[in-house]
Amino acid sequence: MPGTEGWGFTDDRGAELGAARVPLRVAAYVRAGAALLDLGVTPVAVYGSGHDGEELDPAKAGGLRAVGVPYLGPGRALGAEALSELRPDVIVDVTYDGKSPYALDEAVAERLGIPLVALSVSGELTLPAILDRFAALAASLTAAPGRSASGAESAVGPVPAAPASESVPAPDLAAAEALLRSVAAGGGVVVLALSGAGTEQVHLARPQAWPELAHLAGLGVRLLDPGPGPGANWLTGDWAGVAELRPDLVLFDEREHATPPYALPSGVRLAPWNPETPPSPAAYARFFRDLAEALAA
Known part of the structure; x- marks a missing residue:
């Protein structure tokens, strides 16, 4: 049955992540969440960085506001309880140093046993390479045609995402x-x-x-x-x-x-x-x- 297969993804820190089934509930740093939304994966919630306040920055929101994705405030202020209430299957952040997630304390995710994907947005990668990596992650999170990551039916279905090796611009x-x-x-x-x-x-x-x-x-x-x-x-x-x-x-x-x-x-x-x-x-x-x-x- 679609969505029940095992899931695996290696992030840009080299962390090999996996789950018994394709994650449906995605929490994400706002930049990553806005990108995933464009790629057909709707987060259940997003959080900000240390630069962000209690309200979602309009410049960083992308289409998140339009579809009603909740904003949780700065990620470093999030505790295990707030994340646990969301019941995310996976958390998606970015990394600038290839070692640590940028906006969330990884220890919080570890305590809850939630896989945390960190994708690089640093100057060591070209823009096409960064786009390819997000496309590959979105493709891995597409559980079934016509479904968003929140599990709700989508009117238009997920946007097709190119595999990381293709480097073909939309x-x-x-x-x-x-x-x-x-x-x-x-x-x-x-x-x-x-x-x-x-x-x-x-x-x-x-x-x-x-x-x-x-x-x-x-x-x-x-x-x-x-x-x-x-x-x-x-x-x-x-x-x-x-x-x-x-x-x-x-x-x-x-x-x-x-x-x-x-x-x-x-x-x-x-x-x-x-x-x-x-x-x-x-x-x-x-x-x-x-x-x-x-x-x-």
């Missing part, structure tokens, strides 16, 4: 990439990605440290590197330093904990960027189309 993503490549080739717009940290401080993204920014560069987008200094992913400076780099377009961190663009020179165009975009073809297709529109403006 049609919408391929079209968005082609559009962005065409727009980037037609202009000389210089782009700087950043995250505001108050009126005196700003974090400037190092493009090659971010899979999606490196992918943009591969599509022909002219991304500024902030230059030498401490920090693997960000160079921390002040807003005057942003002006000195003379970007034409600023990709600004739109998450709630980040400061909106502050004291930029006149004439600099703005476009939102979520450094935690859900790792799904649909989410990145939207981002690439929006960026293409901003570049062409």
Whole structure:
């Protein structure tokens, strides 16, 4: 009978996870949960990171709000009792170091005996590789045609997910990439990605440290590197330093904990960027189309 077969998955820490049957109830870090939703797996609940508050950040929510997925607050504040009440069959988080889940204390899951999958979103992987891994996990969690991970019948059924070895972009993503490549080739717009940290401080993204920014560069987008200094992913400076780099377009961190663009020179165009975009073809297709529109403006 579908859904009763054994389930197994090796995550990006090398942890070999398994269960007697395909997990139906998935709890997830919000970024992972939004990606799984795009891929046809509806979480029973999602939790945030240490940057998040008691309300779900709209920039990180993806389609979760629209389908009523509950938000539990920051993952590090979750205890065994709160997770136990959910009765999850599996927990899905992300990892930046290939060793530990980012947003949840793994000991909580261990005490409850719940498998915890951690998929890498670090700069050591390309964006296509990250998308492939989430697609492979979603495919493994698809218990039966027409069913979501919560066990409820879905009107449209799960979105087909490519195996990790295929590396074939979804049609919408391929079209968005082609559009962005065409727009980037037609202009000389210089782009700087950043995250505001108050009126005196700003974090400037190092493009090659971010899979999606490196992918943009591969599509022909002219991304500024902030230059030498401490920090693997960000160079921390002040807003005057942003002006000195003379970007034409600023990709600004739109998450709630980040400061909106502050004291930029006149004439600099703005476009939102979520450094935690859900790792799904649909989410990145939207981002690439929006960026293409901003570049062409």
